[in-house]
Amino acid sequence: MEKIIEVKNLSKSFGEFQAVGGISFNVKKGEVFSLLGPNGAGKTTTIKMLTTLIEPSSGSVHIGGLSLTENKIAIRRQFGIVFQDSSLDDDLTAEENMFFHAVLYGISRKTRQEKISALLKFFGLWERRSDLVKHFSGGMKKRLEIARALSHDPPLLFLDEPTSGLDPQNRSRLWEYLKELNKKMNMTIFLTTHSMEEVEKVSERIVIIDHGKVSAEGTPEEIKTRTETKTLEEAFLTLTGRDIREDVPTESDHLRKGRILWSGGRKR
Numbered sequence: 001m002e003k004i005i006e007v008k009n010l011s012k013s014f015g016e017f018q019a020v021g022g023i024s025f026n027v028k029k030g031e032v033f034s035l036l037g038p039n040g041a042g043k044t045t046t047i048k049m050l051t052t053l054i055e056p057s058s059g060s061v062h063i064g065g066l067s068l069t070e071n072k073i074a075i076r077r078q079f080g081i082v083f084q085d086s087s088l089d090d091d092l093t094a095e096e097n098m099f100f101h102a103v104l105y106g107i108s109r110k111t112r113q114e115k116i117s118a119l120l121k122f123f124g125l126w127e128r129r130s131d132l133v134k135h136f137s138g139g140m141k142k143r144l145e146i147a148r149a150l151s152h153d154p155p156l157l158f159l160d161e162p163t164s165g166l167d168p169q170n171r172s173r174l175w176e177y178l179k180e181l182n183k184k185m186n187m188t189i190f191l192t193t194h195s196m197e198e199v200e201k202v203s204e205r206i207v208i209i210d211h212g213k214v215s216a217e218g219t220p221e222e223i224k225t226r227t228e229t230k231t232l233e234e235a236f237l238t239l240t241g242r243d244i245r246e247d248v249p250t251e252s253d254h255l256r257k258g259r260i261l262w263s264g265g266r267k268r
């Protein structure tokens with residue numbers, strides 16, 4: 001199958017600290033791909049490099065066959081991105097949020113309204129298009145952000161922890177939308193999540209990273225077979241020596257200096 005993302009020996013250092021240490025993987029066109037790892041593993045740093053927000057320290061990335069370093073502008077048109085923290089304007093309506101984003105992306109006046117209407121309808125937000133975003137639930141806001149990220153018709157969507165902070169109902173609803181997007185529009189979806197259960201249900205392939213290195217790659221089935229475990233959660237524990245849900249302090253100084261925090265629980 002055709003590759004849409006090719007990552008080779010990608011790394012990122014912040015000063016002395018290496019957040020991502022030479023990872024390589026591919027994402028196939030049309031698949032749902034998950035990047036998994038504990039807090040501080042380097043997931044967000046990786047997504048930021050792939051979406052041109054920060055410069056890699058070394059390594060190469062190709063998206064849709066184009067080199068990231070040489071084709072930033074062209075590559076930005078190939079993907080939509082939704083970060084964990086909302087970047088919606090709460091004091092605007094859903095439709096206004098869509099509109100300003102479409103203008104920023106240079107969507108022509110002719111197709112703009114049609115595109116916005118279709119996306120709001122797809123994500124079940126059409127009836128609420130004239131409401132201020134501040135009156136939306138967390139699930140609605142997330143759907144609106146995804147709709148907005150797709151207004152320039154990218155073939156690829158990056159989602160950094162799309163379901164965090166959502167209640168179970170909104171989570172499963174969001175997955176239904178994402179599955180439909182993947183199946184009906186052949187959208188390639190690259191996501192990070194902490195929920196193993198969700199990963200098992202939706203992802204065709206996963207890469208597990210830990211301390212900025214790839215510790216496993218494959219389908220959920222392959223990873224379970226290789227680690228001789230029954231669930232992905234057990235596989236994750238075996239590979240990283242700690243539960244993915246464990247709350248480790250995220251204060252970056254601790255994480256940067258203190259690999260100590262975790263070293264106790266690691267099996268390798």
Ligand SMILES: Nc1ncnc2c1ncn2[C@@H]1O[C@H](COP(=O)(O)OP(=O)(O)OP(=O)(O)O)[C@@H](O)[C@H]1O
Pocket residue numbers: 014017019037038039040041042043044045046250251252253255256
């Ligand atoms: N701008 C920065 N300067 C210094 N260190 C950073 C910076 N950004 C990230 N880091 C460090 O790099 C490591 C990886 O961070 P990153 O945010 O990529 O992890 P993550 O896997 O997304 O974690 P989480 O699950 O908590 O979102 C962490 O130790 C973090 O403190």
Ligand SMILES: [Mg+2]
Pocket residue numbers: 043044045160
């Ligand atoms: Mg993160």
